Amino acid sequence: MNTNTSYEEAFDDHQILQTLKTAVATSKRTLMDDGLLLICWGLVFSIGFFWKYLVSVVLISSRIRDFMSILNVAAGIAIVAFTVYFIFFRNKKVRT
Numbered sequence: 001m002n003t004n005t006s007y008e009e010a011f012d013d014h015q016i017l018q019t020l021k022t023a024v025a026t027s028k029r030t031l032m033d034d035g036l037l038l039i040c041w042g043l044v045f046s047i048g049f050f051w052k053y054l055v056s057v058v059l060i061s062s063r064i065r066d067f068m069s070i071l072n073v074a075a076g077i078a079i080v081a082f083t084v085y086f087i088f089f090r091n092k093k094v095r096t
Contacts, residue, residue: 051072
């Protein structure tokens with residue numbers, strides 16, 4: 001029973017609030033850092049699906065269709081390469 005009161009004394013309301021603010025700030029910082037990946041992936045998928053829709057609705061010449069298909073594959077490879085770089089090779093910012 002004595003250990004329970006010492007635990008409550010160790011964390012008063014101010015310290016609990018400060019801990020919660022630190023946790024929220026850390027989560028926000030992580031989301032902001034990784035938000036670039038979410039935007040890039042969303043952009044590549046949106047453009048790819050829009051291109052597939054456009055090809056199915058509008059009559060497009062085969063040269064343009066082949067060129068856009070190559071660009072679609074290249075964008076997919078580029079976003080995967082960017083993701084690998086972003087996760088493994090990017091220098092982490094040290095914050096104190």
